[in-house]
Amino acid sequence: MDLRKINRLLCYIVLILLSILCLFSFYLLIVNSTRAHSQIQKGFSFTTGSFFKINLKNVLDSEELPVVNGIINSFIVSSASSILATYFSVLTAFSIHTYEFKFKRLFFTFIMMIMMVPNQVSALGFMRWMGKLDLMDSLIPLFLPSIASPIVFYFMLAYMQSNLPKAMIEAARIDGASEFRIFNQMVLPIMKPAIAVQAIFTFVSAWNNYFIPSLIIRSTKNKTLPILIAQLRSADFLKFDMGKVYMLIFLAIIPIIIIYIILSKYIVRGVAVGSVKE
Amino acid sequence: MSRISLKNLTKIYPGDVLAVNDFSLEIRDKEFIVLVGPSGCGKSTVLRMIAGLEEITSGELYIDDKLVNNVLPKDRDIAMVFQNYALYPHMTVYKNLAFALSLRKVPKNEIDNKVRETAKILEIENLLDRKPKALSGGQRQRVALGRAMVRDPKAFLLDEPLSNLDAKLRASTRTEITKLHNKLNTTFIYVTHDQTEAMTMADRIVVMKDGNIKQVGSPQELYAYPNNIFVAGFIGTPQINFIDVILIKNDSEYFVKIDDALFPISKERFIPNTLDNYIGKTLVLGIRAEDVLMVDDDVSRASLNSQVEVAENMGSEIYVYIDYQGNKITGKFTPDINIAMGDSINISFNSDKIHLFDKETELSLLERNAEPVKVNNH
The missing domain is CATH 2.40.50.140 (Nucleic acid-binding proteins)
Structure with a gap:
């Protein structure tokens, strides 16, 4: 065997080990969702059990645990978040990129400053504000703030700077297009890869978000998946069922996996975005 | 008919940057006029003010005796070809050409006729279904020209359209643009930093430096009777x-x-x-x-x-x-x-x-044998 082959073999071994490391938690999750609570407590097993259907039934039938409702709620919040975050971020980025106006730099700096403030700092104020607006225990506060997403905005701006030549916008103006038409017919299609990437990221983070929903949501019918999972985990000693917990987590990650698979080509492209100017 | 007259145009960018200073010029109907000068001399700014892409700080701009200082670009009835072509990347060549017409609500069959006719003149008929990404530089250049042509504008504004082409293609496209000017019989305003392009294509050349006009005249006139050291040094190779x-x-x-x-x-x-x-x-x-x-x-x-x-x-x-x-x-x-x-x-x-x-004023002491300027001498 020559050196190149050995080298290659080593690479593969490292990569396979890394993949196993990544995929092992998924495997654990799937295996455990097919086993009973007592089996799980005895320790880990590589073979699947026979409790898949029972666990599934337990999770879906539970009265105080409206899983289907939770999935729907999570889906509404996550979709609305990603649509609002991407559309309005592109809009903001477009204005900063294209127009010259007074205090432009100031606005930009202000947006960047917001990016530095962690969610937790403003959470209390946000909660009180929502209380005053009578929006406590509603889904709206979970997705509406996505309109102002500084990180998404910054990504869009960076993508625009390398992919949206100003001359093209000017050409469209001379051709007779209105500003809004330019945005919808020229800018949005060109921004598609960036929008796809940010839509996925926003979707996933909204899907996984536990912090804000736990502050806002009270009633059972409005609970999102992360809250349900937490609720299940903190159940009292008699009701505690690890099989159910694993099953619920398993259900929770299915939509994300599907979305990742569908949009994976955009993610790869999106990560490379901005590195090469075409 | 399309006469364009620029009266004392001045452009000052924020931060008191004087880009164009008191620029006056009468551009005749059907004339091929070339603005030439080193980079940063304000030639592109003049063109962009004519197009309506830059606000005019002071002075007046008339197209066919109509004051257009505050008229939107789309209502000036001019077309522009950009240095980097500025094609719409997500549209096919056909749609790139048709875009301006469809915005003006021209009937579909009329658009189709016009697009195909233009494509025929530019020999890009076989490219109509392609997207700009799949075209070579020269082909993109043609599409950019075509996009300007379909509208039958009053004037063509060209902003260094050849500078992204390789030397050989540049020479051949140069002659084609000259031919196109004859065929379309419209006013062309062309900006370049390349004096060869200016010499070979222009009816009249405007030599600019630091936002000022240094001399206006036919290529022969500028070559034989440069007004000052700058024009003498700028025009002619070596x-x-x-x-x-x-x-x-x-x-x-x-x-x-x-x-x-x-x-x-x-x-x-x-x-x-x-x-x-x-x-x-x-x-x-x-x-x-x-x-x-x-x-x-x-x-x-x-x-x-x-x-x-x-x-x-x-x-x-x-x-x-x-x-x-x-x-x-x-x-x-x-x-x-x-x-x-x-x-x-x-x-x-x-x-x-x-x-x-x-030596001080840098002005020429030569007596100018006023030569009649020929228009449409191609």
């Missing part, structure tokens, strides 16, 4: 040679003196009664490469004994880079001369082609 000389009057004869050599000049060629003001003073002599002569060492004729630094044989001619006491002079000779690096030669000047410039 660049005109400049040498400091002292003006001397001997009886009623005028000479320019370089060290001990006296070169006669005829005063009729210069603005009457000006030469006398400069006697004994230093002037800048300008001489084009083809007017540099190689002469025998002959006492009856003034010459400069110089060294050959480099000789470049271009096939049809030889460019010889000559050093005379630190002055660099370029000469253009026929290829039959026998010359090599390091040779010592005697050079003289064609005295009918000598330019003289005031």
Whole structure:
């Protein structure tokens, strides 16, 4: 065997080990969702059990645990978040990129400053504000703030700077297009890869978000998946069922996996975005 | 008909950057006018003000006697071709061409006819279904031209349209744009930093520097009668040679003196009664490469004994880079001369082609034989 082959073999071994490391938690999750609570407590097993259907039934039938409702709620919040975050971020980025106006730099700096403030700092104020607006225990506060997403905005701006030549916008103006038409017919299609990437990221983070929903949501019918999972985990000693917990987590990650698979080509492209100017 | 007149146009960018200063120009109907100058001279800004892409700080812009300072670009009925083509990347060539017409709510079949007709003229019919990404530079250039043509605009504005093409393609596209101008019979305003493009295409050239017009005239006029040192140096390749000389009057004869050599000049060629003001003073002599002569060492004729630094044989001619006491002079000779690096030669000047410039004002002292400017001379 020559050196190149050995080298290659080593690479593969490292990569396979890394993949196993990544995929092992998924495997654990799937295996455990097919086993009973007592089996799980005895320790880990590589073979699947026979409790898949029972666990599934337990999770879906539970009265105080409206899983289907939770999935729907999570889906509404996550979709609305990603649509609002991407559309309005592109809009903001477009204005900063294209127009010259007074205090432009100031606005930009202000947006960047917001990016530095962690969610937790403003959470209390946000909660009180929502209380005053009578929006406590509603889904709206979970997705509406996505309109102002500084990180998404910054990504869009960076993508625009390398992919949206100003001359093209000017050409469209001379051709007779209105500003809004330019945005919808020229800018949005060109921004598609960036929008796809940010839509996925926003979707996933909204899907996984536990912090804000736990502050806002009270009633059972409005609970999102992360809250349900937490609720299940903190159940009292008699009701505690690890099989159910694993099953619920398993259900929770299915939509994300599907979305990742569908949009994976955009993610790869999106990560490379901005590195090469075409 | 489309006359464009620019009256005292000034553009000041934020931060008090003066881009264009008091720019006045009458552009005639169907004229091919070229704005030329080094980068940063404000030529593109002038074009963009005509297009409506830049606000005019002061001055007036008329298209066909209508004041358009505050008219939106789309309502000015002009078309523009950009340096990087600025095609719509997500649309096919067909849609790129049709876009402006569909915005103007032209009937579909009419759009189709117009797009196909334009594509035929530009020989891009087979590319209509492609997206810009799948086109070569030259093809994109054609599409960009086509996008301007479909609308039958009053004027074409072209902003360095050839600078992204390779040298060979640039030359052929140049002739095609000239042909296109003849065929369309519309006003063309063309911006470039390349004096060759300006010389070969223009009816009239506007030479700009630092936001000011240095000279306006036909290519021949600018070449033969540059108003000032800048225009003389900018127009023509190889660049005109400049040498400091002292003006001397001997009886009623005028000479320019370089060290001990006296070169006669005829005063009729210069603005009457000006030469006398400069006697004994230093002037800048300008001489084009083809007017540099190689002469025998002959006492009856003034010459400069110089060294050959480099000789470049271009096939049809030889460019010889000559050093005379630190002055660099370029000469253009026929290829039959026998010359090599390091040779010592005697050079003289064609005295009918000598330019003289005031060293301070940099203005030419040459009397201009006002030549009628020909329009549509192609």
